[in-house]
Amino acid sequence: MTEQAEGLLGSSAIIPRSGLYLHNQRLGLVQILDRLQADQHFVYYLFNSKPVRQQIRGSASGVKIRHTAPSRIADVKVSVPPLPMQQRIAGILSAYDELIENSQRRIRILETMARALYREWFVLFRFPGHENHPCVASSLGDIPQGWEVKALGVVATITMGLSPKGDTYNDVRVGTPLVNGPVEFGDRFTKQVKWTTAPTKLCGEGDLVVCVRGSTTGKYVKSDGVYCLGRGVCGISSKYQCFIDLLFENELPTLLGQTSGSTFPSWTGPILKSYPVLSPPPGLLARFEATVQPMSKAVLRYSQQIQNLRRTRDLLLPRLLSGEISPSTGYDYANS
Numbered sequence: 383m384t385e386q387a388e389g390l391l392g393s394s395a396i397i398p399r400s401g402l403y404l405h406n407q408r409l410g411l412v413q414i415l416d417r418l419q420a421d422q423h424f425v426y427y428l429f430n431s432k433p434v435r436q437q438i439r440g441s442a443s444g445v446k447i448r449h450t451a452p453s454r455i456a457d458v459k460v461s462v463p464p465l466p467m468q469q470r471i472a473g474i475l476s477a478y479d480e481l482i483e484n485s486q487r488r489i490r491i492l493e494t495m496a497r498a499l500y501r502e503w504f505v506l507f508r509f510p511g512h513e514n515h516p517c518v519a520s521s522l523g524d525i526p527q528g529w530e531v532k533a534l535g536v537v538a539t540i541t542m543g544l545s546p547k548g549d550t551y552n553d554v555r556v557g558t559p560l561v562n563g564p565v566e567f568g569d570r571f572t573k574q575v576k577w578t579t580a581p582t583k584l585c586g587e588g589d590l591v592v593c594v595r596g597s598t599t600g601k602y603v604k605s606d607g608v609y610c611l612g613r614g615v616c617g618i619s620s621k622y623q624c625f626i627d628l629l630f631e632n633e634l635p636t637l638l639g640q641t642s643g644s645t646f647p648s649w650t651g652p653i654l655k656s657y658p659v660l661s662p663p664p665g666l667l668a669r670f671e672a673t674v675q676p677m678s679k680a681v682l683r684y685s686q687q688i689q690n691l692r693r694t695r696d697l698l699l700p701r702l703l704s705g706e707i708s709p710s711t712g713y714d715y716a717n718s
Contacts, residue, residue: 383408383409383410383449383450383451383452383455384408384447384448384449385442385444385447385448385449386408386447388565391438391439391442391448391449391450392429392434392435392438392439392450393430393435394412394426394429394430395426396422396423396426408449410452410455412425412429412455418465419462419465420462420465420468421465421468421469421472423472423475423476424468424469424471424472426472427471427472427475427699427703428460428462428703430699431699431700431703432700433460433700434458434460437458437459438450438454438455438458441454441455441457441458442454461703461704463705467709470709471702471703471709473709474698474702474709475695475698475699475702478691478692478694478695478698479695481687481691482688482691482692482695485684485685485687485688485691486684486688488680488684489570489681489684489685492677492680492681492684493677493681495677496624496628496674496677496678497628497631499670499673499674500625500628500629500632500670500674501632503662503666503670504625504628504629504632504660504662504670505632507525507526509526509662509666510666510669512526515527515528515529521658522658522660525660526662528663529660529661529662529663530660530661531658531659531660531661532658532659532661533655533656533657533658533659534654534655534656534657534658534659535654535655535656535657536661537620537626537659537661538618538619538620538626539617539618539619539620540616540617540618540651540654540655541583541584541585541611541616541617541618541619542583542594542611542613542616542650542651543562543582543583543594543611543612543613543614543615543616543617544582544583544611544612544613545562545582545612545613545614546560546578546580546581546582546610546612547580550578550579550580551576551577551578552576552577552578552579553575553576553577554577555574555577556577556579557577557578557579557580557581558577558578558579558581558584558608558609558610559572559574559575559576559577559607559608559609559610560575560576560577560578560581560609560610560612561585561591561605561609561610561611561612561615562611562612562613562614562615563593563595563598563612563614563615564593564598564601566609567591567601567603568603568685568689569685569688570603570604570681570685571603571604571605571606571682571685572591572603572604572605572606572607572609578610581610582610582611583610583611583617584608584609584610584611584617585605585608585609585611585617585619586605586607586608586617586619587605587606587607587608588604588605588619588623588678589604589605589617589618589619589623590602590603590604590605590617590618590619590623590626590627590630591603591604591605591609591611591615591616591617591618592615592616592617592618592630592649593614593615594614594615594616594648594649594650594654595613595614595646595648595649596614596646596647596648597647598614599638599641599647599648599649600634600637600638602630602631604627604682605617606682606685606686616649616651616654618630622667622668622670622671623671623675623678624670624671624674624675624677624678625662625667625670625671625674627678628674629659629660633657633659637649637654637657640653640657641653
């Protein structure tokens with residue numbers, strides 16, 4: 383019921399079958415009074431429909447933080463079909479959500495496997511052949527013989543962003559997509575929101591894109607293509623990209639202590655490029671990359687599937703609710 387972030391007001395979630403949740407005054411609980419008239423999952427999708435979201439947003443008040451109230455939500459007008467129709471509509475849309483959750487589950491498994499392997503090889507030093515590499519002293523503590531301590535800017539290419547002029551921006555997909563911060567961040571990958579016809583600094587597909595300014599410093603995603611980097615982000619790329627991605631994630635808590643500025647924390651190019659990290663031998667890095675890269679590609683593939691499923695579900699939602707598409711027509715949602 384509170385606009386804690388852009389687009390959040392009026393958004394809804396459904397409580398899983400298991401689990402008890404405590405919510406505060408910023409949330410409203412919606413309960414079905416008569417299950418012979420309304421299907422719980424249908425009501426969930428109804429709340430996520432554009433007409434309901436617009437009415438809830440229109441009922442909000444406040445200047446700095448907009449908020450609504452239960453009584454205003456209760457006044458929202460909706461069109462509700464008979465219960466069997468509600469259940470069929472909810473069944474179609476739930477099938478999409480189940481496919482999305484399956485892909486998300488696979489992504490989590492792959493990411494857990496990659497992190498576990500990184501920790502085993504490069505944190506615990508139990509890499510293949512580690513018995514033949516006794517530890518020696520370094521500025522970062524004891525490390526395997528043959529490893530080195532190098533600056534992050536030596537083991538990876540760090541490109542600090544530079545925003546194009548504002549009059550080159552557009553939202554009609556002309557030019558190069560721009561990423562300047564979390565607005566252009568998806569769950570794991572960049573997303574295309576605005577474009578520029580005069581790109582400055584660029585990142586490529588597979589690069590790590592990291593916020594470097596303000597309260598979002600350290601937030602990161604992977605790039606799913608070529609983007610123009612605005613001044614709010616930097617790009618980090620390497621021949622051994624999977625290693626660099628996990629290295630950055632592992633070092634992030636320490637890196638966050640290296641920001642400059644007290645009221646507006648940020649990372650400068652010199653801070654990031656001079657940060658000391660472990661540099662294993664190229665042969666070991668190549669072996670790690672060959673093992674983890676297929677996992678990384680699978681994560682991208684599953685993420686793209688999720689985007690397509692969400693897009694199709696969101697297109698179906700208003701048409702099913704309005705009756706434009708009948709759920710009794712045998713729509714093949716699983717293969718759409």
